[in-house]
Amino acid sequence: MAQEPSQETTATGPALGPLAGLFQEALSGVQMTAEQTAIDVAITVRREDLLQVMKTAKEDERLAFDFLRCLSGVDHLDELEVVYHLYSYKLGHSAAVKVRCPPDDPHLPTVSHLWQTANWHEREAAELFGFIFDGHPDLRPLLTEEGLGYYILRKTHPLAEIEEWQEDYLKAAEEKGGE
C-alpha cells in the first residue's frame, strides 16, 4: 500500500482542497465551515453534530478516515476547542475536524468507540484541559496526580506561581479532609 502523494495532502495555499467538498457532500444538512490550513483542510462543526460527523468520516467510502492521528485541545479563552486530525490509509488523504465548547460546560461525546487510539488522547485532553468526554470508558488522569483540581494547559493557569498554587491547594485539601 505504498501510496503516491495525493493532491489533498500536498495542496497548500488559500484554495480549499477537494476534501472540503467531499465532507459537504457526505454530510448534507450538517452545518460546517471549512478553512485551509498550511497543510490540511480543517472542518469546524457544532458539538451536537460531532458524533454524526465522525461516524460518517470513518464509515463513508469517499472519506474513509480509518486513523485518528492526533487529538489536541486548544484553549481560546472564551471557548475550548478540540481538534481531531484524521488520516485515511486507504485513500491517503488527511483532514482536521474541529469542535468548540464553552469552558464552563466542557462536555463532548467520546470517539473512543470509533478509534481505540482516542482512548488515551481523550484522557490526556480531559486531565490537561478539563474536557468531559461523555461515554468514555475510563476517564482517569494519565500524566498528573489524580484530583489536581486545576487544568494545567489552560491559558488561565499560571506558569510561574505554581508553587504557591500547590500550597493553596494542599491547604484547601487539608481543610476539606479535616471537616
Add this chain to the structure above:
Amino acid sequence: MATEYRVPHEKELETIDVNVNVGPQHPATHGVFRMILTVDGEQVVDLYPVIGYMHRGAEKLSENCDYRQAIGYQDRTEYLGQFNAEFCYVQAVEKLAGIQPPERAEYIRVILTELNRIASHQMFVGAFGTDIGLFGTSFMYSFRDREVIQDLFEAVTGERMMYAYFRPGGVAWDVPEDFRERCREVVAVVRRGIDDIDGLMTENDVIIARCRGLSPVTPEDAINWGLTGPMLRATGLKHDLRRAEPYSIYDRFEFDIPTGTQGDVYDRYLVRVGEMRQSLRIAEQALEQMPEGPIMAEGLKRTLRVPEGEVYVRNETPRGEYGIYLVSKGGDKPYRLKIRSPAFCSLSALKAMSVGTYVADTIINLGSFDIVLGEVDR
C-alpha cells in the same frame, strides 16, 4: 495396586489472581514506566500501565517561550531522536512563517536526522537483546557504533544529547570542513556494525524461539490502536511518511520500506534493522548531493514573529509518526504547541497486546515498543 495419588478437588484448591508491580525503577521498563500486572499463575490477565513520572509540561513551557527557545524542549522530549524531533518542530514554524530553508541546510538536516534514526535504533537493538537475555553482547556491539555517531554529532553541534542545532530557516552554524569525509567513515563503520548485530541476533535460535509469533498484530488493529512507524510496518503495511506524505527533500532519495509479515515481536526487530540500512542509503545519497552555499535563510529578524495560522506537521521518527500541532495567533510565542507522541499512542495498545501472554514475554513485548518516556510523558 498402583499408588493412588491424591488429586485435590477444585473446591479445596483456591486460586487467586496476584498483582505484580513492575517499575517505575526497573531496567526492563526502559525509563520511569510502571505497569501493574494481574497474573494468573504465569499468565497475564490484566495490565495497567502507569505513566507520567516524567511529565514536565513541555507543551506548556514551549508556549511560554519564543519560537527559537522552544527548540530546546524538543530535544528534551524525544531524547533518543533529538534531531528528528527538532526537524519536525522547525518545519512547523517554517510552514507558518513561510520560510524556505536553503538547500545545504536541508541536506545537513536530512543527513543528521537519518544518522540519528540509526543511533536510536542502535539503542533499541542493544536494550532489546538485553531484555531477551543476550546480556551485554548486543549492548556492546550497538553502543560501540552509536558512540561513533555521537562523536560526529558532538563535532557538529558541540553537544552529546541536547543539540538544539536546527533553527527555523536553516541550521545554527555550518558543519566542520571534514564533515563529508567523517560522515563517510561513520557510514562505513555503522554498516559493518549492523552486519555484526545481524550475525549475532537475526538468525539466533533463542531470539527466534522467544520472539516469533509473540503478540502478533493485524494491520487493522494497528491502525485502530494508533500504532505507527516500525510497529505498523511490522504488520505488513508499507507506509512510511517519508514516502506517503514526503516532507523536506525526501522525495529526492531512493530507499525501500522494510515491512514484516506477522506483526509480531520478531518482525518489529527485523523492520528496525532493515530501517537502519535504508537510513544509511539515504545518508549516503544526501552526502553525494549536498551542495555548498548558505545554511540559513536570509532576512530573518532577531525575534521571529509568526503570522496567525495553524499547522499539523508530521514526521517519520524512529518510533513512528511524530506530530507537531502548532497554533499561532501572531506574536513571538506559539499559542498552542501539541506534540503527538508516537510512543504514547503505541503504549495505549500495550494492554491489548499483552493480555494472555506470559510475564516474561510481556517484558520482551514492551521492549519491542522501543518507548522513550520523555516523549510519552512530555
